[in-house]
Amino acid sequence: MQADDQLVVLDHAEWNDYERLLEIRGESATPRLTFIDGVLELMTPSRHHEFDKTTIGRLIEIWALEMDVALSGAGSWTIKSKLAQRGAEPDECYLLEPLGDDPSRPDIAIEVVRSSGGLNKLEVYRALGVPEVWFWQDRRLDVYGLDGDQYQSLERSRKLPSLDPALIESCMTAPTQTEAIQQLRRSLTAAR
DSSP: OOOSOEEEEESSOOHHHHHHHHHHHTTOOOSEEEEETTEEEEEEOOHHHHHHHHHHHHHHHHHHHHHTOOEEEOTTOOEEETTTTEEEOOSEEEEETTTOSOTTSOSEEEEEOOSSSOOOHHHHHHHHTOSEEEEEETTEEEEEEEETTEEEEESSOSSSTTOOHHHHHHHTTSSSHHHHHHHHHHHHHHHO
């Protein structure tokens, strides 16, 4: 059983190589492509990766519904800039209504990390101007916010300040997505 993501990193790639691979891949979700300064990463997510990204997405969306927060999911939207020589496809991403601050990029990008050796995603998202990047890794949800031209580690999201990352972390330990959602709802009901 494949527990880790499969990564291939190609040095000396050109922007046109990245664009051509996006075109060849078409609407398929895999491989996910990341480009930064002539380095191209192709990632095929494992089943565990996909389970985690779907669970986090469902938890955030249920939280937003329960808390009456306007939020639009955009999945693995390809965000890119030829000028910045950067391109990425987050596992999940979200826009705050109405369509966020800048409809050319999401307000929040979420990355699930199950393998080491990949590209520096914060550097990719920094150049793309994504205000927040959340990483799910080693059973932790780490939130980074863009301050000027650098990311800073945050205790909580600036975009969704009432969402407690520790609540998401605790729900992620549930054995099924249904149980994770039920746990989230119980916690939110008890807090009211």
